[in-house]
Structure formats: structure tokens, C-alpha cells
Amino acid sequence: MSKDMKNVNNWHWVDKNCIGWATSYFETELSGVSAEANGASVKTLKVASVNGDVDVNQRKGKIITIFDVAITLTFEGTTADGTAVTGKIEIPEVAHDTDIDDYVFDVTIDSDSSSKQSIRDLIRKNLAPVLRKKLELFASDLIRVHGKDVQVESDFSKSSTPVPSTPTSSPAPTPIPSASKPSATTSGAVNTTTLEESIEMQASAHDVYDVLLNQAKVAAWTRSGDSKIEAKVGSKFSFFGGNVSGEIKELVEDKKIVQSWRLGSWPAGHYSTVTMDISENTNSTVIKFRQEGVPVGEQDITRQNWNSYYWTEIKRTFGYGLGL
Numbered sequence: 001m002s003k004d005m006k007n008v009n010n011w012h013w014v015d016k017n018c019i020g021w022a023t024s025y026f027e028t029e030l031s032g033v034s035a036e037a038n039g040a041s042v043k044t045l046k047v048a049s050v051n052g053d054v055d056v057n058q059r060k061g062k063i064i065t066i067f068d069v070a071i072t073l074t075f076e077g078t079t080a081d082g083t084a085v086t087g088k089i090e091i092p093e094v095a096h097d098t099d100i101d102d103y104v105f106d107v108t109i110d111s112d113s114s115s116k117q118s119i120r121d122l123i124r125k126n127l128a129p130v131l132r133k134k135l136e137l138f139a140s141d142l143i144r145v146h147g148k149d150v151q152v153e154s155d156f157s158k159s160s161t162p163v164p165s166t167p168t169s170s171p172a173p174t175p176i177p178s179a180s181k182p183s184a185t186t187s188g189a190v191n192t193t194t195l196e197e198s199i200e201m202q203a204s205a206h207d208v209y210d211v212l213l214n215q216a217k218v219a220a221w222t223r224s225g226d227s228k229i230e231a232k233v234g235s236k237f238s239f240f241g242g243n244v245s246g247e248i249k250e251l252v253e254d255k256k257i258v259q260s261w262r263l264g265s266w267p268a269g270h271y272s273t274v275t276m277d278i279s280e281n282t283n284s285t286v287i288k289f290r291q292e293g294v295p296v297g298e299q300d301i302t303r304q305n306w307n308s309y310y311w312t313e314i315k316r317t318f319g320y321g322l323g324l
Contacts, residue, residue: 022054052070190293233251246260254278
């Protein structure tokens with residue numbers, strides 16, 4: 001589609017092939033990665049090959065990444081007794097729908113022998129986790145660099161920050177307020193109310209906890225490389241171009257998340273408290289959601305935004321919806 005044409009509400013499919021950029025990205029990020037332990041050391045030399053597909057797409061106002069590539073790296077290392085070792089690491093599937101923890105690292109050692117086994121162990125135990133962390137950032141970096149190229153400006157869509165759309169079969173939600181809209185000033189106490197809801201997802205408690213705190217996964221379901229979060233108490237987060245912001249107050253791994261949370265349109269300096277208790281059942285996980293301190297008059301909009309921009313998009317992006 002020509003960029004000179006209007007793409008009302010970014011409804012049409014726009015696609016960009018990014019395999020060339022991805023190859024350069026992997027060459028930069030995965031070369032020269034090193035690890036050492038117990039007197040042995042190993043370092044990746046170069047990316048020997050990247051085969052597969054990498055695309056950024058836009059449809060109905062949503063920017064998504066679709067990628068599935070196989071990567072081969074060469075490496076060199078030295079055992080504790082000084083034996084030089086060379087070989088290759090094959091990562092057969094780096095894909096948009098594969099969890100980072102499921103990535104496989106197949107190690108082949110040149111002129112293999114039992115004396116070189118320590119290098120294979122070093123790669124799997126120490127080097128692979130470092131490579132995983134780098135690969136985890138790929139999707140968000142891909143969107144950050146190329147998302148704007150498929151987000152076609154129109155009379156109805158002027159924002160450079162993509163936000164999730166809603167199903168055509170249901171009414172459109174109230175949009176998350178624009179960050180450019182001035183916040184109301186605080187004049188005395190803010191009258192507030194509390195929202196409560198239970199959300200069921202077909203995933204483990206660990207996966208649900210992770211999808212709410214993992215930087216790469218949050219970037220995927222918010223459809224925005226600008227969304228920032230860290231699984232650390234005291235860290236700040238910001239979603240949807242700063243329209244949602246807050247701070248992590250409490251974390252119990254796989255069980256509980258507590259945040260201070262606000263919309264950009266709320267009275268200046270006013271935060272609610274969001275508590276998500278996560279419990280795993282036999283076939284699904286339930287989030288018991290409670291939000292205290294929502295300004296009176298904002299509760300319906302806030303509830304709708306949670307459902308449309310959080311829960312629905314997480315289920316769609318990662319397949320956590322029951323019956324999907």
C-alpha cells in the first residue's frame with residue numbers, strides 16, 4: 001500500500017519484510033558473547049547463518065511481529081587445562097510463538113573428545129542464559145525500529161504509539177486517554193471507588209505472572225516498544241506512550257503483584273493501588289484483581305480499558321484465552 005493513501009483507522013494489512021535487518025541485528029547482538037567458569041572460557045565468534053522469515057505487520061490498528069528463524073553461531077573456547085576448542089551453536093527455532101525458555105541450543109564441537117566436554121557444559125549452563133536474554137529483546141526492538149513503517153498515518157490515527165484494537169464484533173472501548181491531554185489539578189481529596197474482577201487464563205501461574213512483568217512480552221501485548229517494566233520492587237513502569245504509569249510495590253513470584261497505577265487523565269499525582277492475586281487451578285489460572293482508589297466517575301472507563309487493552313490483548317497475543 002502506498003503511504004500516500006489514507007488507511008482509515010489503520011484497518012488494511014501492511015507488511016514489512018525485516019529479515020535483512022534481523023540478520024544484522026543478530027550479528028551485532030550475538031557475536032562476541034562470552035562466559036567462563038571453573039577455569040574454562042567460551043566466546044561466540046560470529047553468526048554463520050540466519051534462515052527463515054521476519055515480518056512486521058499492521059492490521060486493524062495493531063502492530064504485530066511474525067518471525068521464525070534458525071540461527072547458527074560459531075564459537076571458540078579454552079578448557080581449564082588449556083585445550084583449545086572450536087565449534088558451532090545452532091538455535092533451530094527463534095519464533096514469535098515460542099517461549100524464550102523453550103529455545104534450544106544444539107552444540108557441535110570440532111574434533112570432539114571427552115576432554116572438551118567442559119566447554120559443552122559451559123555453553124549450556126552459562127553462555128545459553130546470556131544468549132536467551134539478548135534474544136528476549138528481539139521482538140520489542142523489531143517493533144521499536146520498524147513499527148512506524150507499517151503504522152500508516154490517517155485522519156483517524158495520528159499516534160506514533162500503536163495500541164491494541166478491539167474485536168469488530170464488540171463495541172469499541174473508550175481509548176486510553178492521550179498523554180497530551182493535561183491532567184486535572186488536584187484540589188483537595190479525590191473521591192474514589194474500588195474495582196474488583198476475576199480473570200481466567202489458560203496458562204500456568206508462572207506464565208501469567210511473567211506476561212505481566214516481562215519487558216519483551218509486555219511490549220508484544222501492548223504493541224508498543226515504548227512500554228517499560230521491570231520485575232523489581234520499586235521500579236517504575238510506563239505503558240501506551242505514558243498514558244498508564246506507576247510503580248511496582250510488592251512481588252511474590254507466580255502469586256502476587258501489587259502496583260501503584262494511574263491514567264494520564266486522572267488528577268495530578270493521584271494513584272490507585274492495583275493488587276493481582278494469581279492462583280493456578282487444574283487447567284487454568286485465575287487473577288483476582290482489585291483496584292483501590294479509582295476516581296469516582298472513572299470506574300467504567302478504567303474497567304473497560306483493563307478488559308480491552310490488558311486482558312483481551314494478553315489472551316490474543318499469547319493464546320491464553322479459554323477455548324482458543
